[in-house]
Amino acid sequence: MQLNKIPATVVTGFLGSGKTTLLTNILRQLTGKRIAVIVNEFGEQDIDSSVLRACALGCEADALSPDDDGIYELANGCICCTVEEEFLPVMQNLVERRDQIDHILIETSGLALPKPLVQAFNWPDIRQHCTVDAVVTVLDGPAVAAGRYAHDEAQVEAQRRADDSLDHDPSLQELLDDQLSAADLVLVTKTDLLSEDERARVEAVIAQRVPAAVKTLFVHKDSFAESPAELEALMGMAAATENRIDTVNNHHDRHHAEGAHHDHAHDHFDSCVIELGEVDGECLATQLQLLLDRYSIYRAKGFAALPGKPMRQVIQAVGERIEAHFDRLWTHDERRRTQLVFIGRGLEAAALQQVLTEAEVD
Numbered sequence: 082m083q084l085n086k087i088p089a090t091v092v093t094g095f096l097g098s099g100k101t102t103l104l105t106n107i108l109r110q111l112t113g114k115r116i117a118v119i120v121n122e123f124g125e126q127d128i129d130s131s132v133l134r135a136c137a138l139g140c141e142a143d144a145l146s147p148d149d150d151g152i153y154e155l156a157n158g159c160i161c162c163t164v165e166e167e168f169l170p171v172m173q174n175l176v177e178r179r180d181q182i183d184h185i186l187i188e189t190s191g192l193a194l195p196k197p198l199v200q201a202f203n204w205p206d207i208r209q210h211c212t213v214d215a216v217v218t219v220l221d222g223p224a225v226a227a228g229r230y231a232h233d234e235a236q237v238e239a240q241r242r243a244d245d246s247l248d249h250d251p252s253l254q255e256l257l258d259d260q261l262s263a264a265d266l267v268l269v270t271k272t273d274l275l276s277e278d279e280r281a282r283v284e285a286v287i288a289q290r291v292p293a294a295v296k297t298l299f300v301h302k303d304s305f306a307e308s309p310a311e312l313e314a315l316m317g318m319a320a321a322t323e324n325r326i327d328t329v330n331n332h333h334d335r336h337h338a339e340g341a342h343h344d345h346a347h348d349h350f351d352s353c354v355i356e357l358g359e360v361d362g363e364c365l366a367t368q369l370q371l372l373l374d375r376y377s378i379y380r381a382k383g384f385a386a387l388p389g390k391p392m393r394q395v396i397q398a399v400g401e402r403i404e405a406h407f408d409r410l411w412t413h414d415e416r417r418r419t420q421l422v423f424i425g426r427g428l429e430a431a432a433l434q435q436v437l438t439e440a441e442v443d
């Protein structure tokens with residue numbers, strides 16, 4: 082790595098694997114570094130950037146300028162399809178401001194493939210000033226141990242078999258393989274939910290897919306608070322991934338080479354946004370659980386406005402788990418409303434809306 086190049090860390094990993102949690106940890110703890118963040122959300126609402134922004138503001142991370150929190154959103158679709166239109170201009174903007182930036186952090190959408198993004202670092206304008214410090218692939222430990230990369234793999238498989246047009250769909254497994262194939266570091270998260278046996282199973286899955294030279298870290302969301310040095314190391318790997326990325330083989334390229342009718346994985350995912358007013362927290366959880374049981378939902382995420390509560394509640398559902406916490410106060414100029422983004426298969430906004438409206442309070 083040339084010393085004058087800005088290092089960029091690319092964080093990739095399936096929906097709900099723990100990417101935003103990692104970025105939040107980095108922003109909270111490495112406050113001495115001036116970090117520009119690029120987030121890319123699949124869906125119509127950029128929930129992640131809002132969570133990160135709450136963190137960056139809350140912990141007074143070193144912003145690029147007083148009116149600029151250093152967070153760039155690429156909310157329009159998926160970063161691996163919009164490299165040229167969206168990612169390059171943002172990178173060019175950052176290159177122009179390189180004196181103000183120590184590190185770039187990029188969170189890709191859970192459905193993105195890291196390869197096209199890393200390849201963009203070989204564009205002359207970018208290559209001259211930036212390098213990929215590392216591709217960090219985040220894996221949901223319990224989900225990998227269970228052999229499950231989605232809310233209901235069996236259901237997804239049944240759907241795949243029933244629909245011929247999905248023949249060439251890359252499975253979620255392929256998506257994971259592709260995200261792993263580009264990894265300089267594998268981060269297995271949620272170890273607090275992992276038994277020794279399950280951990281061994283995860284190690285076996287990884288060993289089959291990544292070379293032994295690629296390090297694997299087992300972490301949970303509080304690990305980095307306990308050992309900030311590890312986080313520093315993670316942000317200084319100097320892997321210069323762009324130099325080897327063309328040799329990374331993946332399913333996605335092979336589909337193209339075979340001339341198969343194949344689109345990106347996310348072309349076959351649905352996403353929709355549901356908006357409600359103030360809601361009863363318990364009722365919302367019940368209704369959400371009902372939806373998780375009934376539909377192929379890979380992830381639901383958003384904010385809820387609860388009557389009488391001055392803070393907004395962040396809600397995430399991954400697999401069968403629903404999690405909720407308060408992240409920040411509602412601001413005066415904000416409308417108190419509930420907004421949830423769903424990603425899955427065969428989702429119909431009207432049906433979801435009908436079930437969730439039950440939780441609304443007048």
Ligand SMILES: Nc1nc2c(ncn2[C@@H]2O[C@H](COP(=O)(O)OP(=O)(O)OP(=O)(O)O)[C@@H](O)[C@H]2O)c(=O)[nH]1
Pocket residue numbers: 094095096097098099100101102103129190191270271272273274300301302303380382397398399404
């Ligand atoms: N128990 C446990 N839960 C975790 C841990 N890390 C993350 N989570 C939870 O897992 C869920 C998903 O975490 P995120 O960090 O939002 O995952 P993500 O990869 O950014 O998700 P997408 O943006 O949907 O792709 C959240 O509810 C987190 O609170 C962990 O170490 N342990």
